[in-house]
Amino acid sequence: MFYIIIAAAALIITIAANTILAGSVDKNKKYHPVSASDEAVARLAEAIRIPTVSHYDHSLDVTSLFSGFQDYLFDIFPLFHETAERTVLSEYAVIYKWDGSSPDKHPVLLTAHYDVVPADVSKWSRPPFDAVIEDGYLWGRGTLDTKNTLMASLEAAEELCRTGFTPERTVYFAFGGDEEITGALGAKTSAQWFADNGISFDWAWDEGSITADRLMPGMKVKLSLIGTSEKGQVNILLKAESRGGGHAAMPPKHTATGRIARAVTRIEANPFPLRWLKTTRTFFKRMARAGVPAYRVALSNLWLTGGLIKLVMGRNAKSAAMLRTTTAPTIITGSNKENVLADEASAVVNVRILPGDSIKTVVKRIKKVVADDEVSVSVLKEKEATEPAFESSIKSEGYLLLEQMLNEEIEDAVVLPYLATIATDSVNFSACCKNLYRYAPMILNQEELDRIHGVDERISFENYGLAIRCYKNFIKKL
Structure with a gap:
């Protein structure tokens, strides 16, 4: 029991120290704008x-x-x-x-x-x-x-x-x-x-x-954000072909359009994992200075709260984009007539790549998630793709x-x-x-x-x- 009390006290002291060291912003300093001539x-x-x-x-x-x-x-x-x-x-x-x-x-x-x-x-x-x-x-x-x-x-x-x-x-x-x-x-x-x-x-x-x-809610002051890194980007083309197309009245078990729909659904259901970068860790630690007291306690002690904060951020599209490689299906094509099966169906997935991932690892992971040999996965317009x-x-x-x-x-x-x-x-x-x-x-x-x-x-x-x-x-x- 004694050691539990000592450990608890040490934990409280560490959290308090980190919160105090996070500092605060001098709210008496104000920005006085001056217009351009x-x-x-x-x-x-x-x-x-x-x-x-x-x-x-x-x-x-x-x-x-x-x-x-x-x-x-x-x-x-x-x-x-x-x-x-x-x-x-x-x-x-x-x-x-x-x-x-x-x-x-x-x-x-x-x-x-x-x-x-x-x-x-x-x-x-x-x-x-x-x-x-x-x-x-x-x-x-x-x-x-x-x-x-x-x-x-x-x-x-x-x-x-x-x-x-x-x-x-x-x-x-x-x-x-x-x-x-x-x-x-x-x-x-x-x-x-x-x-x-x-x-x-x-x-x-x-x-x-x-x-x-x-x-951001709870921010007392403005945040001057210096980008120290940036995400890469690549467009991934998913393509499935039908053996002969045909009339919609006699569809096969799996159509080209159906395979693409399933592939897109699997990609959305299996997002890339959330991951802290050095940049994002520092961002949140320093942001503690600008937040309400609850923010300061949580963000000053990421060693303790990092996992929970990561989960919470993962539920918000804007904050999740800072912690994972994102995938966004943007274009889907299939048949151009209501009662005709598509000879070919495709989808384009726009991917914003977190540092630590790469175009190569993105393609590999999407192939694994799609898990369908009848759906090809390739990079669209390679010259336009950029690494993080x-x-x-x-x-x-x-x-x-x-x-x-x-x-x-x-x-x-x-x-x-x-x-x-x-x-x-x-x-x-x-x-x-x-x-x-x-x-x-x-x-x-x-x-x-x-x-x-x-x-x-x-x-x-x-x-x-x-x-x-x-x-x-x-x-x-x-």
Whole structure:
């Protein structure tokens, strides 16, 4: 009994200590937004009016618009272009080199993309490429993803050049024109150029996450999420063939459509296992600082509560995506007539791959789960598939500088490492960068976040002002 009491006391002390060490946020520090200047907003508006929509079929791209966008940058940022060395690799890739005062230090890479996804004009309240300025917002496709970060980084660089500032480290900017369709002609081309020229980086900063405002219940403050890794993605094709098709009045025991339906059902009934990553463990431990007391106790003691938290998170689609490789059947095809059996049926399953898994292990597991020799499992459009990114350090100089900058610019927020569940260009630079960080300087709630790739995308003058200040602050620290 004595030893039980001692063990219980030790447990209570450990939990209390961890909870106290988790700390808390100083709620007296508040974010005071400052809007971007009218001139800066007007320059971003002109960038939005260039409809650089990218397509998987590049013959649909209007490449003159992509090269026109590059020319626009040249025209509106004259001081930066006088200072930096510009290398145009194609309509889809342009690189800048801003020489630092200490050439012995490793250079830094800032990336962004200027292509955008299509927009259905009929659903928008304001035309997506008119760049309407109204009531403190700039409306248009690309205002949040991600002409805003590209333009903000150059606004910051132009301002610093005007003052005669020179960064200590050399800074490279790599801008791509096909990120929305895997970056094969943009970021990958730039990455190859860096490799060919023997250029490597300690770290790179790309888009990919935000400062979240009230996206999670119980959070007292905002969460500035720096993506230290990202999921891979692959589309898996399931296909079954029927021996001769035939009339629906005389169906065989198993039709092609039936086999596909069963395969999809088995995949949904057998999700990938939930699994903690170093990134997600650190995310939740640090998030304890921002939560209500119950959150702080639970999240500060993952050694004890991790299994239960994992089970609870697994029941929510958004949180489960941070802990497992996800499978989502998106397309199913079969017969094109009601009373005719399909000669062939198929389904496409979109898979977002958690670091630690791979395209190869995904295919192997899905084959095992489907367990039907009459259903083939293969990778659809292999060139569009991406492996998950490695987990970048939260102790590197790059991460610590980003953290310091965000603490200075958004004081009522907690900075957290984060697993990005979307694909970015940064993964294309894996071979030449030791660490990759994903963050777009803007504070968004759920309603605003849903506008990315959605209807009525827009950015507030305050968020654009924040982005410019963040890039300026960051570059000055290099």
